[in-house]
Amino acid sequence: MPHRTFFAFMLPSLSAMLIFIALPILSSAFQSLHIEHPRVLIETETCDPFAGCTTETRVDAEATRKLEEAQPAGKFNGLGTYFNSAHLAVADVAEIWRTAPNVWQALSKITDLPFYRALLFTLAYTFVVTPLSLWLGLLIALAVNMVPQRLRGAITYFTLLPMLVPTFLGALVLFWMIDARGLIGAALIALSGNPDLSLKASRTLTWVVLFVHGAWNSAPFVFIVFYAAIQTVPRDTLESAIIDGASRWQQQRFVVFPHLRPIAIFLTLVLIMDNFRVFESIVAFSATAQASSLSVLVFKDLMNGTTRLYGSAAATSMLTILCIALLMMPSMVRSWQTFKGKA
């Protein structure tokens, strides 16, 4: 296909991606170097014949508006926003490091700072939910492969539901059950014998519930992909393994798993991307007090009452993108090697 034709066909799609994905990243990068203008203050003196003269300071709305119009991005701040206490908090970290009696206390204090708290949860979520959903999906696929053919359609239907339901609503449905007045919540209270056990009170419970929701939500996708891949396992190899006396476990271990390996790498890559943006379930579970993620931080900045903190949101966004790039590097390199190997 000639270059001209190729780019003519790609034009709508490519320009949509450049304008709404590539450009915003650049504009965020620019925005992150600026902060909101301070309010312009003026002092006015009001004199009263009885009370004497008083000066009062008030916001000059007109001047503030003019300043904002002249420089809509705000005042240039360099890397200031990145290092302030809402982000990398360099000063606070140094202070904690200096005063804390030991490394563990220092770490536990550092992970109480807003950015590190969010980073910790996001990473924990990514590294717990990714393997959890891979294994859950794989087990469902292996199990479905053993039940009679005619039941598989119905099983697939019900399995798909947690994934296809809008994430926010799926999380709400679980949240209502896990509520202290809900089915699972009441059962947990009865089992644990602790009448105060609730999502609001327990950080551990909140994290576990969010992880479970994550696996519940993405296992169906893993199942579908693995199940399709299992159907393409070469029959000959499997049969010769059976003839050679391989047990059921050995068949899986030495024939099926190696066949699924490249697909598992692909799935890991996709799951890491999706899990790293964890956000909707945290909002649906009203769990922002117990669990915060990088996306939650951006959301909070942008929803910050009347003045949206664009600079702060942009800095968090850039740090998020940096983290994703670091996380994806190994899987990308491995996919690249497989691709090279095939070519």
Next chain:
Amino acid sequence: MSAATIFILVWLVGAAFPFVWTVWGSFKIQADFFSYGGWRDALLGPRTLQLTGSSFTLENYRGLWFEEAFWRPAANTLILTGSVTLISLAFGTLGGYALARSTHRYAFWVLIAALIFRAMPGLTLISGYLLPFFQFNLWGHLTTAAIVLVALNQPFTLWLLHSFFLTVPRELDESALVDGCTRFQAFRLAIMPVMWPGVVTTGIFSFLVGYSDFVICAMLLSESNQTMVPTTAAFLGSEQHAGKLMFAVAATVSMIVPLFILIIFFQRRIVDGLTAGAVKG
């Protein structure tokens, strides 16, 4: 019973029961569905019976659709979802076709770039949109949200359609070109007619993106243009909506039940789409 069967049964209960429970509970009043008295209240609805004379009540749905005018966000969702699906498919089929037919190296790099774009969380991009959107007066409109959703979903759409186009033999467009068609005519007249399974599959996923979206709509739409998911979220916490929890339950059920019916019809296509990108390459 084998271990596999037991495992499947446990999983199916975990996957489907929460929805059954919520659908059932949406016909109860709040004091029954969220009851300290235990699960029997939600099951039998004693207070619902006391208050309304029947253990099932349509009160939550009546309040939601009429008093809260939920038909408005429903209509917005319909418009948004329809536009997202149509624009996604128009852009995606053109691009996917070019990617599947080009033999040049840059086609591969476009796909890799799309994969990297796919990794960008929506929220990190939104902080880049908001200011320009306010400045150019684009904020709040359904069109804006639709275009943004199309763009964010383009990487996935491209990958999916690209892998579907690869399954259509090249001889088909080559013979059309020999017969004197231009590339676009070959694409429209020879290839698209045999591509409809791929188009339907991709269409379903674009539909789901528009239907399910929470954060883009919540951030980019004005209140009068708001869609169903953010409206549901608004029933939950805020002071203004205190005591409207059951509206959120009814709204959730109103959204997921039509979806469950759709999935019955499109299950094969959905499974196809999920495996197309991964297994075929």
